[in-house]
Amino acid sequence: MPRFSPEVGAHLLKATRSQDLDAAFETVFSEYLSLKIDSLERSIQRKEEKWGMEFSTFKRRLAEDDLPGEADSYRVEQDFWE
Numbered sequence: 001m002p003r004f005s006p007e008v009g010a011h012l013l014k015a016t017r018s019q020d021l022d023a024a025f026e027t028v029f030s031e032y033l034s035l036k037i038d039s040l041e042r043s044i045q046r047k048e049e050k051w052g053m054e055f056s057t058f059k060r061r062l063a064e065d066d067l068p069g070e071a072d073s074y075r076v077e078q079d080f081w082e
Contacts, residue, residue, distance in 0.1 A: 004021070004025075009021050012024040012028060015028065047079055051067075051079070059080070
């Protein structure tokens with residue numbers, strides 16, 4: 001369990017309406033992870049819709065220089081690394 005300043009601990013307890021700092025941290029952290037996972041899944045879905053294929057196919061076709069249009073463009077590289 002990480003250590004928190006008294007102020008941060010108080011905010012965690014207040015935000016979660018918990019009496020236990022460990023439980024409050026677990027609640028905040030798990031909710032953050034859920035939101036992050038949802039965000040990443042939406043990002044993946046947008047990219048797959050944009051390119052009309054799953055990432056594994058996109059990655060293979062990029063390596064084979066078999067993507068439509070400008071496969072070596074900045075936009076393609078940004079999508080790949082994102």
